[in-house]
């Protein structure tokens with residue numbers, strides 16, 4: 325009967341023969357035995373990598389090879405499932421770049437008097453996405469890199485972002501579950517964003533054409549009669565993950581213009597990845 329040892333002997337320096345002798349190919353007439361004629365030096369070069377969920381560490385050099393791409397942002401305010409505000413280390417860099425882009429940007433045709441929707445060019449949009457750290461994890465829609473420009477006393481009624489339909493080319497334009505909002509120009513604390521749960525609006529009709537968003541109440545300046553589940557005023561110093569599949573509204577109730585960069589997931593992902601999934605991936609709870 326044969327017995328097998330499931331474990332090999334431990335590998336130690338003492339067990340590794342680093343002195344490898346290389347022999348010349350023997351001539352046909354040479355004896356099959358003899359002294360080796362040259363020596364090949366073998367470098368003791370072993371890189372040991374340990375994979376942890378968030379860090380890849382090179383034990384040979386002690387260097388961190390890969391910084392975590394999960395939990396990449398520090399939270400300021402955590403109001404799941406409505407919004408999360410967070411620190412964006414390169415916020416000033418992104419602001420500066422987007423402000424340059426805005427010098428030549430054209431208005432989106434879907435302009436309404438309460439706000440302007442400014443799309444960046446594809447080239448600029450791609451650059452902005454590359455600057456945003458979460459693009460290491462998610463695909464973003466290049467054609468949807470845009471700035472919401474809200475004039476004094478402008479806003480948007482109670483709505484959810486994105487339609488629930490297919491266009492003629494059979495491409496699915498589903499709801500936008502999340503938006504990454506980055507302040508480009510916020511000069512006061514007059515603009516309040518509010519979120520609501522579904523139960524208040526169960527019997528409300530859609531007031532929009534449904535191609536861009538779903539609206540249940542258009543009068544953004546008079547939403548006090550509804551009970552908000554969460555509200556915030558986005559300051560100039562942090563970014564925000566917004567649950568845009570919750571009913572929400574904003575009202576810029578002040579004399580200053582307000583510009584917010586909004587980044588959306590790709591068409592393929594935007595309706596499949598929800599707010600809580602993104603929150604768990606990007607933030608420490």
Ligand SMILES: [Fe+2]
Nearest residue numbers: 484485568572
């Ligand atoms: Fe929205």
